[in-house]
Amino acid sequence: MSAFSKYFILTVLIGTFVYSCKPDEPIEPTPEDSRDKITGTWKCEETSQVFGSTTFTVNISKSSDSSKVLIDNFYNLSAGKKVYAILNNLTLSIPSQTVANDGHIITGNGTLTSNYKTINFSYSANDGSGDLDNVTAIYTKQ
Numbered sequence: 067m068s069a070f071s072k073y074f075i076l077t078v079l080i081g082t083f084v085y086s087c088k089p090d091e092p093i094e095p096t097p098e099d100s101r102d103k104i105t106g107t108w109k110c111e112e113t114s115q116v117f118g119s120t121t122f123t124v125n126i127s128k129s130s131d132s133s134k135v136l137i138d139n140f141y142n143l144s145a146g147k148k149v150y151a152i153l154n155n156l157t158l159s160i161p162s163q164t165v166a167n168d169g170h171i172i173t174g175n176g177t178l179t180s181n182y183k184t185i186n187f188s189y190s191a192n193d194g195s196g197d198l199d200n201v202t203a204i205y206t207k208q
Contacts, residue, residue, distance in 0.1 A: 101128045101135050101153055103182040104207075112142065112203040114191075124205065141191050141201065143168055156180065160189055169194050176205075183207045 110124050125138040133152050140149040147165050149172050151158040158176035165172060174189020185205040190198050 099128070099132070100155075101132075104135060104153070104178065104185070107208040108185070108205040109208055110142075110203050110205050112201055114199050114201045116197070116199040117142075123208075140165070141170065141172065141189075143170060151176070158185065158187075174201075 104126050105128055106126060108124050108126060109121065111119070111121050113119050120142060122139065122142045124140060127136050127138070128134075129136050129150055131150075133154070134150045135153055135158070136148045136150055138148045139145050140147070143165060147168050149160060149163060149165060151160045156178040158178065160172060160174045160176070162171060162173040164170070171192040171194070172189060174187060176185045176187040176189075178185050183206065187203040187205065188201070189203075190200050192198050
């Protein structure tokens with residue numbers, strides 16, 4: 067084998083080793099969807115000016131809009147009647163909206179604790195009669 071062949075083979079081998087030692091492209095982490103932290107079943111302890119104190123269960127799910135969540139059985143209106151809220155950091159904003167197939171107009175806001183286990187809500191509900199029900203509620207993650 068000639069000297070040229072030896073150097074050529076040696077160069078190819080060294081080139082292969084150098085190329086194979088190149089670090090992989092960094093894997094970009096998938097951005098976390100903060101809505102995942104609050105989806106699921108919650109116990110609601112609600113205090114209403116009209117109905118007094120009640121306890122019931124609600125379910126929070128993600129909306130197709132990446133900034134919103136859906137709260138099923140909000141204001142104890144029954145399963146299937148949902149209100150949407152906009153999640154921004156630890157704040158949930160409930161813009162004025164009419165609950166479908168019900169007619170209640172709901173508006174308010176909530177604050178999440180930093181461990182995402184409790185939400186403190188303050189909202190109002192109007193059933194269309196003109197009487198406004200001011201409500202506070204504490205949601206506890208189940």
